Amino acid sequence: MPIVKRSSSEVDLSGIDWSKVDATTPDDIARQITDDPDTAPDLSAVPSAEVRRIHPPASPARLRHGAR
Numbered sequence: 001m002p003i004v005k006r007s008s009s010e011v012d013l014s015g016i017d018w019s020k021v022d023a024t025t026p027d028d029i030a031r032q033i034t035d036d037p038d039t040a041p042d043l044s045a046v047p048s049a050e051v052r053r054i055h056p057p058a059s060p061a062r063l064r065h066g067a068r
Helices: 018-023 026-035 060-064
Strands: none
Touching: none
16 A cells, blocks of 8 residues: 555544544553554663664665665
8 A cells, every 4th residue: 555645634533533543541542452454563661771682784776876
């Protein structure tokens, strides 16, 4: 599915049930994350000291110009 940028005036929010959104609890969100295998795990509770930043390797073009 392609990503399409839209302005706020182009987005139709009339079909959203805001009472259902407002009633969603943190437990509901945690269950939805667990139930959907395509959703990344919730890392908000992981201390930042335990998070390791991973940088992708530089492209061949950047390597030719001195990138590491």
